[in-house]
Every structure is written in structure tokens, then in C-alpha cells.
Amino acid sequence: MKIIYVASPSLKNAHRIDQGLISAFQEEGIEVFSLRLLPHCQSELFNIIEEKDPDFIFCLFMKAEWDGFFSFFDNVSIPTIAWFYEDPHTIDYSKRHIHYFHFVFSSEKNAVPFYRELGHQSTFYLPHAFDPSLYFYEQHDKSIYQSDLCLVGDADEKRVSYIRYLYEHSDWKITVVGRGWTEALKDVKPSPRMQRVNYWVPARVARLFYSNSRIVLNLPYSNKRKTENEANIPCDSPSPSLFEIAGCKAFQIAERKKGINEQFHSAKTIVQVNSKEECLAIASHYMNEHDKRKLMAEAAYNEVICRHTYRQRMKNLLIAFAKTQ
Template sequence: MNILLISSGFQGVYSFFERRIAGALQKAGHHCAAFQAGSMLNVFKLKQQFRQPDLILLMAGLKVQEPVLECIRQSGIKSAVWMTEDPYYMDWTVPAAAYVDYIFTIDEAALEQYKALGHPRVYHLPLGTDPALFCPSPVSAEFESELCLVGVPYSNRIEMIDFLLAATDYRIQLVGRGWSRYVQQWNLSASGRVGLVNAWVKPETAAGYYNGAKIVLNIHRLADERYNRNRMGVAAKSINNRTFDAAACAAFQLTDDKPGLSGQFAAGQEIIPYLDKYDFLQKLHYYMAHDQERRHIADAARRRVLAAHTFEHRIQQLLGIIQV
């Protein structure tokens, strides 16, 4: 099968996802040509590269110019978009959805919105992970921590770290761009208990921090975060891709409870959800004191990932739905 993969045009984690998705397509025996369609100048090139593919797969659906979308629609080729940032940028993704035959979204609340808007073929498809990269591995001391959070400082994450520093004596490792302004103040009052890597890190580096943490803190983004483009205020129901990555490392996770968690993992047996910061604190103390139980749960999460949550699984699901 010939598949034209139109990349998001973004760097960082987006390009990582797209390389892994292209690799999964090729591993499944399909020919995959990647193309970046970020400007009107690329529309002619896009038309040239069609060469009658069986499927056009558009990644992310963010800020795609209308001429590119119209080119896809007029091609007569089956088309799909995989919305990998839902529901946080639905101001941008909803207009793009009208141009494609199939919508795949990582979030169940976003799925409900696309269906309500009348699109006939909308499916929930979380991102997967690469268990060859995200895997259990010994790490050096620089990656070790009691509690680790990988991600940017959204307001609910800042609030949780502030609470933990006041309520506990644990050392916390923060990894992500934008934390420095908060960490300087925290360390003045918390005896230097906060470690910081104030940058976006490569996936293989993030895997090191997952492997080095006793507990990974996974706090999901809020619907009304100021960075969002989500005027409809759609609140995410599904878990983020970090959940799969950390689980693939056999890292123990405490995550805010999401309705979609139980559809992907056995909540309480493979990943531990918490209801609020007080419930989190109780569970944090318990699992810090029970190493063997913590390891048993984390190992179960990795087994689940290997059985159901790799990029190869996702590509199989996507193509099975489209039935190209």
C-alpha cells in the first residue's frame, strides 16, 4: 500500500511521533512517503507527489493552510487526519476536519465534539509508544529522583509541586522548559529539594528520567490553560501519550484520574490514579514505603503496553478501520 504521510511541520516531539509512525507503516509492509505541507508554496509539490497513493494521512491537523486541505479533498484519494493534540487546539482542528474522510483523535471528549458537528467517521486512537526506546534501563545518578515530572509548567502542575514541597520532604525532579522562574523561589524555601532541567528533552532523555524515578507524576493539562486554543472549553477525557511512554519504561505512575484511563490500563493495578491532591499525598506516602508493590504495578503496566499500546498496534487499528 502507498501512503502519503503529511507531517505537522513542527519539530520536537511531533517529529519523533511522525518518524515512529512512518516506521510502523513501513514495518507493516507499506510504502510511506513523508511530506511537509506547511505553506502555499508546497501545494504544487504536494500534487506532484500524489502519484496515486492509497491513503493520505495528515498529522496533527494544526494550522494547515486551506489550499493544502482543498488539494487533499479534491484528490479523490482516501484521506485521514490523526489529531494528536486534542482537545487543546480545537479552534484550529475543527476547520481542518471537514476536508478529510476519516478523523482519528487521541481524546474521547474531542471525538464527541467532531461527531456532534456532523462528521460521519470519527474514531478514538491514542498515540502509542516505542518500547525499544522507552524500556527499563539502568541510569546514572543524574537521572535518579524520588519524584519526577516531565512536562511544561501548566497551572495545575505548579499548584501540585507547590503543595508537595509544603507537605512533604521528598526531592522532586522537574524536566521541561519554563520551570526556572518557579524553581528559584521554591529552592529558597525548600532547601534545594527541586532539581531542574529547564529544556525540552529528547525522548531517549525523558526515558532516562522515567527509569530513574521512584514515582513519575503525570498531571494532565487543563481545558482552560492559557496556552490553549479551545474556545469550546472541551475538557480532555483520555490519558496523554506520556502515560504510555512512562509505562513502557516500567516506571510507576501516579496520575490524575481520567475517565479514559480504565479503557487503556487496569486502574489501581497497572497505573494508580488519584482524585485530588490529598488523595495523591496519601498514595504517594504509601507507595514510597512499599517498593515491591510499586515495582509489581509498574511491571504490569509495561506488559500492558507491549500487548496493546505500541505504534504498531495503533497503525494496525487505523488501517483496519479505513480498510484501504
Template sequence: MKFIVSIPGLAHTIPMNHYVPQALRSLGHEVIVFNHERDNWVEKIREKISKPAFLDYKNEQLLQLIDREKPDVFFSIYGRTQTAEIIRKIKSKKILTASWWLNDPFQLGFEAAPAAEYDFYFTNSLYTHDDYRKKGVQNIYFLPVGIMPELHKPMTQRQYKYDVLFAGDHKPNREEILADLVKKGIKVAIMGPWKARKMKYDDILAPYFIKRSFFTPEEMVQVFQQSKIVLNVHTWLDLCDYGVNPRLFEASGSGSFQLCDDKKEISMLFEPQKEVVLYKSPAELPALIEYYLQHDQEREAIAEAAYQRVVRDHTYTQRMQTVLDLIAKSKK
């Protein structure tokens, strides 16, 4: 089949912009990528004058590409760069439409994109789907992210550099948790775009940053490989007990032992405490960290089990095969 994959610009934090096309191509499909990023200085000026007008302009380019290439499927990552009218125009050409929304549960797709217009709508949380159905989104499916085995893989000969590592954006709850660990004498390496002016505990945490800016997927894998424990704190830790983030898979794919706050979907994806160790409350972290730093063999066995699981069940190729299977089923 021929796909046109729409990506929402080259954002630092959206690596699936690249992973989705790669996975579809690996399955033998033709993929044309349409990027909503401004391409030149004229488009930069257009965007500066009016963001909505710029998106209309880019979507006209998209429709021209669709008329020229006549794809079987239009696949939009996030889908917030298209309006309901654009999706209806694409569907009028007898082209199947799909979108993958990755911000559940802290931002639901129907709040930012015309979710109900798509033939297939995928989200990273199973437990938000009733909210979508109330908004008229009927063809909704659970599709978490995964790994790219060519990138996410263990170090051939592991050499530890960090006891505990946290990699991710700044959120007040994350800052509170990390500051509390440092106060208790736990050394936590931190990587991510944390601005001091946003932080309450900058004086405490500043010495622990190994990179205080955006990081590439390659940099993230490297530090995961060098860490005894990767700490995963969902940004919506205090909001709800469901929805899974990319770190759940990326850390395991890097061969790392992971401590992660418990979310309902995780038990469907991993075997808790045998492939990923879950905590209910941040208050549990100091004891868990101390225990697993002292039990190397147990920690490394869990990390290996997690790696075997993601390679077997949680790759981007498998995610795209799920999409293809649903499309094939709908055609029958």
C-alpha cells in the same frame, strides 16, 4: 499500500512525526514523509515574510509529490498545515485521506484544521466526539498514542536516582502542585522547558530542575527508568475529566510506576490501581507518594503490570493497524 505522511515540521514535542512512519513501514507499507518544515534559507525567508503564503507554497510542493507518487492514502499528523481546499484536491485524485489530531480536549481539531474534509479523523479523546459531529465531522475515531517498544522499555537492571519525577511543559496548575509537594518535604525532580519569568514559585522549585529545556524522547525514557514514581499531571487537569496524554503510555513503557490524574478513557486502556494509580485530587498526592515510596514490591509490581499492558495493547504499530483495519473495512 503507499502512504504519504504529512508532518508539521520537526517540533520538539511531536515525536509521532517519526513514530507513525516507522510503524507503517514495520507493517510492510511504503511511506513517503512530507515535512512542512522550511528546508533552506530561501524557505526561511519565505516563512518570515508570510506564514500563510509559506504554507501555500509547501502545499503546492505536497500536491506535486502526490501527483508524482500516486499514494493510496494521505495521512496528516495534526492536519493544520492543510486547508480544506488542499484536502478536497487530494480526494479528487481518488486518494483516501486521514488525519490524527492529538490536542483534545484543550484544543479541538475543528478549531485549527479542516477536520470535516477527511475520510478518517482520529483524536486522542473519546469524549469530544459529540462536539466534532456538531461541526460536521462524521468519520471520527478514538486513537490515543502509544509506545515504540524499541525505545520505551525498562532498564535491564534498575538503578533509582529520583524518588519522584515530573517531565513536561510548564503550566500554572503543574507549578502549583509541584510547589505544594516540595513545601511538604517531597523531593520532586523536574525536567522541561520552564522559564523562570513565567513562574510564581521559581525560588522554591529552581533547585529541583534536572534539565530546564526541551528534552529528547531518549532523555525522557532514561529519567523515567531512574525514577521510583513518575508523576503525570494532564495540562487540562482543571478543565475536564477526559482525554489522555502521551506520558500515560511512555512512562508505563519505560517500566515506571505512575501516579496519574484520573481521566475517563484511562479505565478503557489500563486497569486502574493495578497498572496505573489514579488520583482524583492533587491533595491525595502526598499520602500516595509516601505510601508507594515505602512499599517497593507493590510499586514495582504495578509498574511491571503497566509495562506488560502497553507492550500488549498500546504500541504505535497497533495504532497504525487500527487505521489500516478501518481503511480495509471502508474499501469493502
């Protein structure tokens, strides 16, 4: 099988995902012709289609400058497939483009019936996953990576509320990593107990924080999302970080979501909480239970490495596509 992989040039975060998905297709024996969404790429696409006769065109669909590209799809006869990766947070944008694709896969289960109601019946659920070549356990001796509890992600109202509460009600060393934390915690006096890394970090650094923290707090980013989800589609499916943290064999406490239990054989594999008060109680229980944390982290790792990698997701996509042919 041969495919064309069209990647967006404007999204830095998408580049590492593109590389992981291309590798996943190749591991399944697929010949991949990749190109970036640039002004001249339409002629390049026509040439590849004419010379290579690919089976379909694949796009990792995130909010970007796609509009000028879609007129090309009207002139091709091969199937087009998109993985809508940011649902439901940018669904107001995504819903305007579903009919450009023959097959739509959404990372949010609740988006599937929504798209079908809009007339796109070939819509399927394909949850997030992770790249095991980027997220894996890596021990490090530097103190910057070691903490009792860490959170990797930009500051937002919910995250700040949790971190403030945990800091005020414990004696733990807490590390927060991401943009906005210095400003958000500017009234917190400098202390060895509160470490702020006030910038975005790539996967190779994030995994060091995950791997060397007793507990990783996993709260999906929430600011400025409702404005692009007018239909208020619930976000019940797991975020990518759930699988990435588990891939590092880290013990995590995650915000409760309906879709998490659906992805794991045991509901106890991932600890979930509804509030900062519950988070404090759960974290206090597990903080000094090294063996319990290790067993649960290994159980989560065993699940994600077998069932929730990019390769497994692309395999499921290929199976779904084959059933339609």
C-alpha cells in the same frame, strides 16, 4: 498497500511522532512515501499519486500552517485520513478542518460525537500511544536522573501547586524537568531535595528521569488550553505521557481521568489521584514499597507494549479504514 504521509515542517515535537508513525506503518508492511508540508509539496504529491497510485493520504494533524494546503485535497480522488492529535485542546482550530478529510481519527473520545454532530460521520476514536524505540527502561548511575519523585513537563499552576505541597510535606528528593520551573519556584531555597532542570528535554533524556525515579508524577499540562476549546469538550482520554512513562517501566501516579481505566485491563495498574493531598498519601504509601511499585510498573509496561504502541494504533486505523472500502 501504499500511502502518502504528509508531515508538518513547523512543529518540532511532531517530528519524532512522525518518525514513529512512519515506522509503525512500515512494520505493518505498508510502503510509505513521506514529504513535508512545504510550498512546493503539492506538485510533489501529484507526482507521487500519478506514479505510485497510493491507497490514501495520511496526516498527523496538529495546529500548524495547513490552510494553504487544503485546496489541493479538492483535486485528488484518493481518500484522505487525519489523526487529530491535540484534541480537545485545539478543537476550535481542528473543527474548521475536519471536512477536508474523508476519515478523521481523534485522540479524545469526547471529540468523536462532537465532530459527528458537525456532520462528519466517518470520525473514530484513536487514543494516544507511545514509541517503544524511544521510551524504554534505561538505568543510569548519574545522580541528576535519580530521585524519589519526579515530574517531567513545563511548569503550570497545577503542577507547581502539587510540587510545592509535596515538597513542604515530605523529606523526598524531588526533581522537576521543563521550562519555567526556576521562576515558578524562585522562593524555594536551594536544597539537595529540590532539583530543577529548567529546560525541555528530548525523549532520550526524559526516559532517564522516568527510569531512575521511584515515583513519576504525571499531570497533563493545563495552562492556556481553554481558549481553544470554546465548546468545553472534556479531556478524559489519556495523554501520551501516560504510555511513555509506563513504557519505561516506571511507577507513576497520574491525574484521574475516566479514559485511563478504559485502556487497561485492571483499574489498579495505574494509580490515579484527584488532589495534591491524595497524591501525598498515595506517594507516601508506595515510596518505600519497592516490590509493589515494581509489580505495578511491570503490569503497566506489559499492557502498553502489547496494546498501546504506535504500531498497534496504526493497525487499528488500517482495520477501520479497510471496513469502509
